[in-house]
Amino acid sequence: MAIIRGRGRKIGAGIFTASMADIVFLLIVFFVITYNVEVDHTQVLLPKTMVRSKIPEHAAFISIDKTGVVRVSTGKEMSLPVGSNEEVQSFAANVVAENPYKEFVIKADKGVKYEAFDQVLDALKQAKAKVIYLLSEQKTVDEAN
C-alpha cells in the first residue's frame, strides 16, 4: 500500500525484515545450547523445596509416580518401568559398576507413600550409590511462610 503525502510523494509502508534471519538464528543458537533431552516423561507432582542443587547432566533417573510405579533410566535412554525392588537394585548395581561416582536422581510424586521411596532408597544404598538428588521445584518465600 502506498501512502500519498504532500506533493504526491509516495512512501512505501513495509515491515523491515532484513534482520529477521539474524534474530531467528540467534533464537536457534539459544535453543540448541539450552536443549535438554528429557529421559523420563513420568507425570509427577514434585515437592517444593527452598534448598536446591543443580543436577549433573546424564545422571541416572529413578521415577516413582503416584501409584507407586517405578521407572529407571541410566540417563542415556528413555526410562523403562521395573516390576520389583530387586530389579531397581540390580539396575543401580549395574550403573555403579560402570561408574562408581554416578549420581542418581529420584523423581517422586509428593503424594506417594513413603514406603515406595524407602524401598528405592534402600536399593540404592545396597547398590553402594554415593550421591542422590531428590528432584524438586522451587519453593517461594511466600510459600515457605
Add this chain to the structure above:
Amino acid sequence: MKIKKKDVESEIFTGSMADISFLLIIYFMVTSVFSATRGLDFQLPEDSSQTPEIKQEDSIDVHVMPNGVLQVDGKAMPIDQLLPYIKGVLKQNPDKPVILRTDPDATYGDMIAVFDLLRQAPTKIGMEIKTISIPTQREIQNVWALFGVH
C-alpha cells in the same frame, strides 16, 4: 560471428532461509521441555560397614508421622518449633547428628518438607547440622534386631 555467452551469476539462494529457520525454532520450542533440573542432594556413606552406628540416644530423633505430624525425641512438636529445638541441642553438642525417620504411611512430600527445613538450618538458626541420616526401614529393623526387638 562472435557468440556472446550469457553471464550466470553465482550466488546462494537465501530466500527460504528464514522459513527453514522458523521451522527449526518451532521444532525446538515444541520438543524442548522446561523440566526441573534441581533438587535436594545428599551423600550416602562411602562404606556402611565402616560407618559408626549412630545410637538413638546420641542423636536428635526426628520422626515424621502421617499427615506431617512430627515427633522429636519422642515428643510431639509443631514443625515451626523444630529448628529452635535443634539449635538448643546443637549449642550443647554441635556434632550431634539428626536421624530423620519417616512412617511408611506418611507421604514422600511430608519427609521432603522436614528434610528441606533441616537443610535450611545454616540460614534460619545460624548453625549447621553436620550429619542428617535417613535410615531405611530395613536398617531400622536391623538395629532393633540387634537389641532383640522384632
